[in-house]
Amino acid sequence: MRRGASGALAQSLGNVHTGDARDAWMGIARAFPRTSGATPKLAISGAPTPPCAAPLMPSKAAMDEVVGALMLGTLHHCPLQRLYRAVQDVCALQDTAAMQHVYNTSVARLRRLLDAEVDACLKRTPPNNVALHLECMWQSYVAKLARVEQLLAPLLGGAWYAAKVGTSLESVCFAHLQRQLQVLRVEPVLMQSVCAVAQQLREAPHETSLVRSLQSVLRMLRALGLYERVCGMLAAQASAYYTTLAHEFYETDPGAHISAMYACILCEDAWKDWLYGAEAERVLQAMQRTLVSEHVAQLTGLVPLLAEQHAYSTCSMLYHLLARSDVLDALRAALRDYVHERGMALVQGAQDTMMERLVAFQDETRDLWAEGLQHDRTMQHAIRDTFEAVVNARGGKPAELLAQYIDVKLRGGNKIMSDVQLEQCMDNALSLFRHMHDKDMFEEFYKRCFARRLLLSRSASDEAERSMLLKLKREAGPDFTEKLETMLKDMQLSNGLMAAFSDRDTRLPFDFDVHVLTQAHWPTFPDVHVALPPPMMDAMHDYEAFYATVHSGRSLSWRHALGYLVVTVDLGKAGVRELYISTFQAAVLFVFNHAKRGEAIGYETIRAQTQLEPSTLKRTLQSLASGAIPTRVLRKHPQGRDVLESDTFTINEALKNDRKRIRINQIQYKETAEEQRTTEERVFIDRELILQAAVMRILKARKTIAHTELMHAVVQQSKLRFAVDASELKKAFERLIEKDLMERVEGERGVYRYVA
Template sequence: MNSPKIIALDEGWNNEIKAKAIDVLEEMLNNGFDRKSQRLFAPKEYVQTYTTCYNMCTQRSPYNWSEQLYQRHGETICQYLTQTVLPALRHQRADFLLVELTKRWANHKIMNRWMQKFFMYLDRYYVKHHSLPTLDVAGLKHFKTLVYNEVKKDAVAAMIALVDAERDGAIVDRGLVKNCVELLEAMGMGSLDAYVSDLEDQLLASTKEYYKKKSQEWVESDDTPTYLEKAETALDAEKARVQNYLNAATEPKLLRVCELEILELRETVLLEKDGSGCRALLANDKADDLSRMYRLFGRVPNGLPPMAALVRAHIEGMGNDIINRREQRLTDKDTNQDPGFVKELLSLHDKYLAVVQDQFAGNSLFQKALKEAFVAFVNRDVGKYTNAELMSSFCDRILKSGGEKLSDEDVETYLEKTVQLFSYLTDKDLFAEIYRNQLAKRLLNQRSASDDAERMFIGKLKLRCGSQFTGKMEGMLNDLAIGVDHQSDFDAQHKLGIDFSVQVLTTGYWPTFSAIDAHLPPEIVQCTRVFKEYYDAKNSKRRLSWMYSLGNAVVKATFQKTYDLQVSTLQAIVLLAFNDDMAYDQVRQRVNLPEEHVKRVLHSLSCGKYKVIAKTPASSTIKNTDTFKVNASFSCPMRKIRIPMASLDESHNPKRVEEDRTVAIEAAVVRIMKARKTLSHQQLLAEVLSQLAFFRPNPKVIKRRIEALIDREYLERDPEVQNSYRYLA
């Protein structure tokens, strides 16, 4: 059996590998070939070269040429790069350098791949056994050392010049830049180190300088909306630039540099620019420009707070303008009815709530700005009546019959908007007290337009403030619902000969009304006696107290013809007391009403639109020396006449509001101290303020309530710690 022929190193290298493979490969790379197929060698040719290498690497020592072939593989590549590639690159500049570099890099990848195929057996055994760089990695390292390091400075400068040219509107070969980027990525040998250190860092620095100059030009020549349009276009272009030919990891860094130069460093100037800054855009309702401003400054760290501050200042200024206009309209006859003022506030809130939702995407910073602005001016009272009272009276106007002529949908819309405005009041308890008094008058005088609307509004308040806030209002409505059953039962058992109805109210739910011990006409005395007997039989443990100031009656009056006078119970008592001429004092003694009540009743009957009582001397005021008689000459085209009278009760009782606040403060203090046992004065103060949702008391008032609780031995001062309290169980 013949032994395999031993292949000498030079023989195998020169006659087979170099002559039939390497020289052919170099010639094709230099002279050109079909790059689409990139199939430079037929399988038979490739296998022949591979077999020669395999045989030379598997011969027994000393004829195993693995080490020598690995060395000659590297020398071949280095020689080609030094003698062919570098001379082709050294005299190229700018774009031409990049074109030649990408061409030579593409050739090198082909050469490296085929050299790896020819010497594949080295990779499988020799490289692994000796822990050497693989043939592919060795080829890349040679290119990096001999070619890339030589030309990278000029190449990167040319790439950045192309990027800047594209920024200025020139059309550049993006594919060329992309190929160069891929070269830089490959030079990292599996990492982006070369790309970052050689290109990205310089690109970011040049970008910074480019936009520093551009932004200065824009800010000097353009208004804020135009500047922001250019800024948005530039940022979109930079993002597209990364997608077109840069590494994706560059995007956040590149955009951050642009945002810093274009937006962050220019923000104050842009926001406050005269005639086109944030407040000007708000004043001129520039929705698209505001949206763009929000989007752009939202990209900048802490970019939105300065914008939100300007939004708040603008809204607060608009609100204060409305308050100032009301102040200028005030006269000595100021009333608690100013629906135009409340509608202006509602319209302002609608407008800027929509701006916050639509232009500022409901961002919490702008919601807070809106809230703080409205809290600032909604709680700024001018004139005799507080804004809380004006808002409550606005609701009263909507909810009572004969008020605003609105559809059910409009009523619900207005009530919802008013609740939103109400949420900004610091003295919510004051609103509740006023609203409860007005609700009582609507319900008791049958002036409520819709029970459903009443319940809906109370439900909206309950949703905002909880059941504790609306409990008494709900109780008032329930009293009326129960009263219908009472009345039906009473009517079924008693036939009085006149239409007599009673509404039983639960004391704790309704506002406090002053009881009047009037001298009643016999007809009313008989009716009240019968109802009292009926009610006592039904509820032996309850006591009835009659509130004549809240009732109403229909009195049949005959002058030249017969009229039905719709009056209050007190007006009816006074009318039924007349049978001849009477002086003021006689009227007062006969009806036994307080002087203030008598004067208001007589004024309504003798000085109003319908003068059913004649006064001597004729004047618009009631004096103790006046005399009165039935006006025999009274006539009116209507048969049913409603005679209004000025209210005898205040819209709310300030003293009661203060009493309720006192109780709420003390309850909060005790609740907190019971849970915490010991607390410093400042901590207790802060916690009490945080718990009181319906009003904001003065810290001095809280301090007085703490002193009162110490006197009543709920708390004590800590003897060991200054300005600290302890709970006494």
């Protein structure tokens, strides 16, 4: 480095008054502070005395000896007090030649000592440790230099020194160190050693001692004017290191190294302000490009694996890595692909467990978003939109299965889970309902299941039923739950009617309960004819007469398919039992009232007396003779599951069941394709009426409206119940035009007018 560099350094440090050696050091402390610990103090006994008539003059030999002893720590019998007084006297007399002599002698000795220490440091230190050892040597040198500054305090604090030298003694020594390093050509070794320390720090980033040492070395290099050059070397080194590291990561298993990548970026981000200087942003960008941006496809391909393993903490690190590189769009795309692929596999899988698995998958995606994707709203929208597409991929089928799923949970209720768990289960089901377009289809199937729970007393909790209705009402509006609430109201009114019926003077020989339902609000149940015993028919006629007195002009239509009874039967050797059975099962068993013990009754006889249609009768006989062994109160001859018209039946006196009351379930037949089609047709008819009503409301308000605006307005009004198909909407327009309720405006294409 040129000689002028020391002058520039002194100029940058400023003119520091050196009356206090520690203040003089502060000028360079920004580049490179002292080590911790107290500054060594030089004790000079005796108070300073004013100059005498014959002032002392410090000799060159004495000054050289004392300065060397102070720096080397070999001070024993040196005349410190006499020498301090001599310096004081020279300064008091303003003898410029003498002050120059003292200064030159001291600085020369300090320079020789510094040269020796530098030489020793370079000789005994391995190249990779030169920077650290040199920095430690200088810190030690500065600490000892404070003793010399105390000895020369009268000189260093005087006006001559300020005018002649203008900088601290420490700055003078540091400038000499700078020149010495330049002469010895150690700059390449010095910067190489700094890079070695930086590499050690990358491999052990939590070693705080390395961090402090490297920071101190870099401050020294800044003072030496080498900082910019070493920053370039550090940046190139970091780029090469992370290129190699990325190759190692992606050649093996990148998923196992995400935490390591994340730690690298966090550490480099913490070091950037002092390690790389102006190169900091370039280093970080190169590192993120090498570790992340060039491998986005591989990183986002880890989403399914991390989600399946519930590795949300690792996924969170992946999110931050991609966010810093501004490639979250790729993560959103990968997330959509994962949710779609996994969701479609569930929707197209077995129907019996589809809803259970969809609910579980929805919970997983919610946890993934909250813990692994940092509650990112754009990620939430990606999950929600994809989930919505998945749920509606099979049209109205998921709506039917969701209604059945809720039915199972509400029938099981607190028998299989706590109230809190049931509430959470209903919230999850409602979340799926929120995604569904065909909410009217769900309403139809839910209404059927709800009716069975009410009429057959299968609901485990009235509170849970009301809570679910309230959730549906908040989600889909009061119109959606109007019929369901009416069904509950019918049950309450029926209880009041039965209380009044029971209070009459006329008493029935058995308990009798009737539910009167509003036909328009309840599902359509099959009207199956059955011949009942006279006592039951009498009870029904009696109730009809009573109902006519309460509601004149109304008629009752009986639906025996939903009736049930508790009857007492004598099974011979099997004893007397109570059976909880359906009305159809009871009608069959009543046929055996007039049979002799052990007498077999044929299928045709049973059919003639019960007047049940063949399919219903066969299912009923199967439930009594071919169901679970402990519930087979009849025996079929010959044995077998299928009931033939040639079969005969007898009372099963060998029944083995320890329970006094036995529940015998009616065998339910699966909905045929025709019945399913009928249900869907009923929903589509309702949709057409809803669309026509919406069109008429809009036309009445607007009088004339363009085709596009009308379609948009109708879709907005109907979207809470179902997804409007353009063909259905056009068909509704045509129907209203045929009914002369609206018309096309002549001369204006695509404009409709309301017809009063």
